[in-house]
Amino acid sequence: MRKFKYAVGAFAMLAGMQLVHADTLDIVKKRGFVQCGVTTGFAGFSAPDSKGAWQGLDVDMCRAVAAAVLGDASKFKAVPLNSQQRFTALQSGEIDLLARNTTVTQQRDTALGAVHAGINFYDGQGFLVPKSLGVKSAKELDGATVCMQTGTSNENTMADWARANKVKYKPVVIEQFNEVVNAFASGRCDVFSTDASGLASIRISKLEKPDDYVVLPEIISKEPLGPFVRQGDDRWLNIVKWSLHAMIGAEELGVTSKNVDEELKSANPNILRLLGVTAGAGKNMGVDEKWAYNIVKQVGNYGESFERNVGQGSPLKIQRGLNAQWTDGGLMYALPVR
DSSP states (O other), X not given: OHHHHXXXXXXXXXXXXXXXXXXXXXXXXXXXXXXXXXXXXXXXXXXXXXXXOEESHHHHHHHHHHHHHHSOTTOEEEEEOOTTTHHHHHXXXXXXXXXXXXXXXXXXXXXXXXXXXXXXXXXXXXXXXXXXXXXXXXXXXXXXXXXXXXXXXXXXXXXXHHHHTTOOXXXXXXXXXXXXXXXXXXXXXXXXXXXXXXXXXXXHHTOSOGGGEEEOSOOOSXXXXXXXXXXXXXXXXXXXXXXXXXXXXXXXXXXXXXXXXGGGGOSOHHHHHHTTSSOSHHHHHTSOTTHHHHHHHHTOOHHHHHHHHTSTTSSSOOOOGGGSBGGGTSSXXXXXXX
């Protein structure tokens, strides 16, 4: 009987924890802003500008969720987190949403109490080297020292690739991102290895003479990056997932922040459902029918966000590549709002 009571008590405690986590949508509405976990500073994805305002592709994910739930994209608080802190902060409830250039892996999606809500950037691990090193391929890096950040998937990926290609290297693994950059810039290591998008950001925003460095052609992994929420928090998962799909879908339909008001009179039923003229999608998620309209009007569609933050309208000038719409040969494919 005593064991039964303990079991019931443990079950009740677990159920209570799940209930607290499942109420994120109500908590955010009551609080009046979204707590969004971001990087400590990663140009193009999440970093404060000269006025201290956070900008970037991942920050636009935070803004989109705020626009969908609260009708105001500015109603979010950026919580800077390093690689070691990010999942703990999500698990504990310190943040409502993790939007921090985080690779979706099987372990992260199953064993950490978190679940991904979509992919907002398809990436892959690469190599940044000084041109003075004189190498043209990663396979020429035998004996090199390689800088990486602790708590990322880069360490295991690098080890697997090196073993498969019979390349010996010396890892220099450092906890803080800026310290890794400083170690590489000072010549403490020959190579910086992380996601290719990160290398483009580091080269442009962190190194004194960007033209003295080159990203090698090899991409050695699949790194699908996307936002995470807590497992068991299905209503909140719906909000984050469909906020991302609203941005992707708006681009596919040709709806932008500039023409969204005109598109309220569109003859296309898909546009009318997306923008809430034909009601239903908002009610399904427990938010205003203008949820997607507010996202597009205040944040923009996915293409606008991409070009502004990491694409041709940004210092990074990353090509769309895999992040182009499926109609243009990419992998961005919005689920239908109907």
